[in-house]
Amino acid sequence: MPEGVSELSREIYGMHMIMFWICLVIAFFTFGAMIYAMVRFRKSKGAVADQTLLHNARLEAAWTVIPVLILIAMAIPSVDKLIKIEDTSGSGLTVKVTGHQWYWQYEYLDTGVSFYSRLARTSDLARRKGSGIDPATVENYLLEVDKPMVIPTGVKVRLLLTSNDVIHAWWVPDFGMKRDAIPGFINEMWISVDADKPGTYRGVCAELCGADHGFMPIVVEAKPRAEFDTWLTQQGAAAAVARTE
């Protein structure tokens, strides 16, 4: 799992690693006991079954209560993270994301900027059956679009997710989150890229949405605020020109 480029994604990564290590420790003891029993108590080594070892209330109570405590300890840290994830207040920018079969649409609310984002032509040609193009020769195969989404770094960006047809899910692993885009409903989530980590981040649609589910990638360019503002103004001007024509 990528550690990601936001506070949220790093916290989620941290939880993932803690869970992983806890599971590994439990596995060490459980599998250790199983393997020990399988080696030590073999009939071929002359082991005789101890028919008195049939139940032991204290032992069984112990391995009921101890896991409960471990589990509670595992669940507690997720509470404050969840609260943070669900808190979309104080965002500096709102983008409406609409899933279509099979491309994404990004609308920068109150700016008139709106565009579609589809699988890049290079990937689209290569992915056809019998295209004869080796995917390894295509740069960012299946993870490139014709027009990426652009967001400012260091700003809490609120996404409003919906869909025009079937359920899609918007997911960029580096941002730590995914959420479904459901037709007729609006879901919220927020992302935030560290101010010092501008760059291009890639993701995919993560809910089966038909034949080309695997071919509607997400590309997000995170730019410093000033660069982003310039970009947005240009886009807004272009959109205004398009409207008057």
Place this chain on the structure above:
Amino acid sequence: MTEATIAVGHVSHDHGPPKGIVRWLTTTNHKDIGTMYLVFSLAMFLLGGAFALVIRSELFQPGLQLVDPAFFNQMTTMHALVMVFGAVMPATVGLANWMIPLQIGAADMALPRMNLFSFWLLAFAFLLLLSTFFVPGGAPASGWTLYPPLVLQTGQAFPMAIFAIHLMGASSIMGAINVIVTIVNMRAPGMTLLRMPLFSWSWLITAYLLIAVMPVFAGAVTMLLTDYFFDTSFFNAAGGGDPVLYQHIFWFFGHPEVYIMILPAFGIVSEVIQTFARKAIFGYETMVYAIASIAFLSFIVWAHHMFTVGMPLAGQLFFTLATMLIAVPTGLKIFNWTTTLWRGSLSFEPPMLFSLAFLFLFTIGGFSGLMLAIVPADFQYHDTYFVVAHFHYVLVPGSIFAIMSAVYYWLPKWTGHMYDMRLATWHFWLSAVFVNVLFFPQHFLGLAGMQRRVPDYATQFADWNMVSSIGGFGFGLSQLLFVWVIVQCVRGGARATAIVWEAPTGLEWTVPSPAPYHTFVKPPEVR
């Protein structure tokens, strides 16, 4: 096998079954019906496996080489439907039919005609479902979960698939009623509930789950049907409905459904481990209560399959905690099985090998399940190959290994012959190695960001996909060995004794091998 059972039938002075095909069409004998279920399940296992190999072949390398994306989606959907409803569930029903009357000392299932009816309903349901490949638009391609609105884009297969599900549901409910009525009414004198073998116990609880949730599923798909044909808008926001409502109803069925597939496996593993550890199960009563609590909890965790739909915070926390609670009785079972091994006298015949592999590999699936229960992390895992790895670990080396363990455990009782232990051991090691080559890399793929249900992927996922595909082919081909061992055993082999193994416990070992056509006509006395 036919000859053998008829011969024994003569010894016990009854006329035995009719010969040839008529026997199988008209039989109401629990053993014959059990056999039919098991054979059907094996056929579906191979067919579902073939679908899986199409999937793994396409995913062998990036780019589309063999199939179109639309057909690929039909493959993933049908693979799941066939494996869940055609392979795993009928296999456990077959085992129930064969073994429950033998374990509790009953002459047959309580409702033999309904028993036969439920088998043929299932067979016709699959005929209908599989014929969807040949209608315009092809088979359903929306995933086995059949989420709207996507499922409403299915072609002419749509009503056929829905009716097939209705038939399967009716069949399962009848099977479940039969198990409950049999266990409640037909136990031999002295066979109190808390003396009953754990396999029968696990099925009694499974049967209640089936009766509780199959109608829910039938309701959900019926609402899809009316949405499709009569614009009822249950799941259409434009008409005041909600697509997420379907997901809630589906998973209210779907989560208990996964326990329907694993609880009988728990029962099997308990039986096998006692026999080959030569020691009674540790904490029998807690094992029963653990199964019951898992069954209860399965009704209150459904939304953990859909954390990303956007749920209130309290809902997310509730479903996280409830899900984690399931780890408690499940862990208890794992620890009790381990303690059963402790100070036992272990030997490693094929059934034991499969049950021990179950113990390890099911536990791995349990760990990834625990990780998936943590909501913030689930936002990353959801709908990736990490989830695919998780549920295949609990289903393949979980349920299916347990079923294979059961087949190797009871096959001599069914056929009267011992099978080729050496080949069966080979089958085990090949399966156990390849199943890990197949599914373990899928954890890495998911964590690296590969989403589920895609026919093609970015080039950074190429290596592990190739490894996984090689594992898939290895695992698939190893199963031919399984078929061969069974065929060989049915045709002949060394005579099996009544107890078959060294010191198994249970009434099924008090009757000769092969089990006569009619057993326990006079109930045995259990002390």
